[in-house]
Amino acid sequence: MNEKKTRELSRVDHLYLVIKEMAISFDFKPGKRINEVELAARLGASRTPLREALNRLVAEEFLTFQQGRGFFCRELKPREMFELYQFRSVLEAASVRLTCEYATAAEVQDLVDFLDQTGPEDGGRSSAELVALDEIFHQKLMALSRNREMARVLDNVNARIRYFRWVDMDARRAETQGEHRKIVAAIEARDADHAVQLMDLHINKRLDQITSAIKESYSRIYMAS
């Protein structure tokens, strides 16, 4: 027990968080098997807590598991990304609708303040930083809809498409912030239908767009190694 690891956290929790980040950013290559002995050594733990963490990540679809062969990194499949985008769109539309219903004026104002603070410009931010800001905006919105179950699933969906978005954000970095402002304006007016419509435009992505962006994603995954 020497590292300055985040305390108050069990070893399994710690491993879970670290490996989840590795899975998100494809430090494991798509479809490749994970060597437990080697990974355990690298993270300074034994195989027992490591496998417990890996099992959690299997349940959250970051990894897959095959009887007798072990744990594997998920693949980056166009169809799956498309379904996750579609799912995200559904979650966000519901989020907007419920927010129109439940959020107080003060809470909506907080959202406006957040957009003001993060500025209308991208401020020289990296693609990853822009994605992070975008996710925070949507998390705040989801929090106002007062449904923690949907919030939890949205977090999972966002994490699973995050790598893809890092790549994709480069192409449309300018648009995001302005679209957020329009959505909040519609919420302030309590115009749920309009807000949902704007949200759909903001999120939806066609399968062919995804397919071509995934090619770029793959090339970056293997460039980095």
Add this chain to the structure above:
Amino acid sequence: MNEKKTRELSRVDHLYLVIKEMAISFDFKPGKRINEVELAARLGASRTPLREALNRLVAEEFLTFQQGRGFFCRELKPREMFELYQFRSVLEAASVRLTCEYATAAEVQDLVDFLDQTGPEDGGRSSAELVALDEIFHQKLMALSRNREMARVLDNVNARIRYFRWVDMDARRAETQGEHRKIVAAIEARDADHAVQLMDLHINKRLDQITSAIKESYSRIYMAS
């Protein structure tokens, strides 16, 4: 390796399935700690694979985990059930909309056939059987929307509210089948808005209804023991 357990399944997978069923039906009492040694002995396994299965179930919110204290059965909280019902409603509305868009006429006909086969009457079925049939109907519908990610989450939501529904179904056993028919009719007409509206009526449940039905649920949980 003696039991006639479902083969081709790893021990962890087997434990996972068995314990999940136990969690769904509250064989573990709400909030109570799970004794690993005792449960391992009861299921004829050692603690290592048992804990791997328990960790998966924590990730799926059937159990909770506290550092240094172990695994606990989830509680049955009105607010959480309400949010799950709301979530289910969102998922099913999306399912209906996408089905209107993507399903072939033949697929919709299969749905009609399924309703015909399971009859307009409850046929003396138990509450649990009716809930199971209802879940199958909604799974089939979700399959037609061609989004496996949403299907997977719907399964999880359904499993988590299942015990509650076993209790609740007694009160409204007659209604379900007829509502399903109306929904399918709207889908056949490709009238998405109407189908969604019917689905909302079919699923939504107010928080106060849930709260009172949960009292009944708790009494049955502790009766059974």
Add this chain to the structure above:
DNA sequence: CTGATCTTAACTGTATACAGTACAGTATTC
């Protein structure tokens, strides 16, 4: 009888050992 403190038993957290299995690499045969 109530509350605090100490002691002890029970249980969790993790490492490790070993058995069994998958897979690669080599040899052998056609």
Add this chain to the structure above:
DNA sequence: GAATACTGTACTGTATACAGTTAAGATCAG
């Protein structure tokens, strides 16, 4: 030369041991 059988190595699957921690029970003061 290609295909198949064999053998060895590496890795997973699971049990178990032990250390550390929590929680309960007993003892004693107020």
